[in-house]
Amino acid sequence: MTECEVKVRGRWLPCTLYEALTERGELMRCKYCHGPVQALKESSTGGRAHIEHLQSHPGCRFPVSKFCGVESKHPLALK
Numbered sequence: 001m002t003e004c005e006v007k008v009r010g011r012w013l014p015c016t017l018y019e020a021l022t023e024r025g026e027l028m029r030c031k032y033c034h035g036p037v038q039a040l041k042e043s044s045t046g047g048r049a050h051i052e053h054l055q056s057h058p059g060c061r062f063p064v065s066k067f068c069g070v071e072s073k074h075p076l077a078l079k
């Protein structure tokens with residue numbers, strides 16, 4: 001996932017991976033299931049910078065490899 005949503009003055013706005021990496025500490029959520037996410041920098045072992053759920057959720061279509069096939073809201077969904 002390379003996009004998420006960030007809360008700005010009470011509204012959820014789209015946020016790119018680059019913005020997410022520079023806005024650490026801001027509340028961020030997945031745009032699909034609304035679960036809390038974090039942005040991770042490129043790793044020294046070659047892993048690319050990306051956004052991931054703090055707690056993975058099978059009812060989210062991201063990442064598609066872990067999607068159970070039925071969409072549902074994250075149990076920790078942020079409003």
Ligand SMILES: [Zn+2]
Nearest residue numbers: 030032033060
């Ligand atoms: Zn999600």
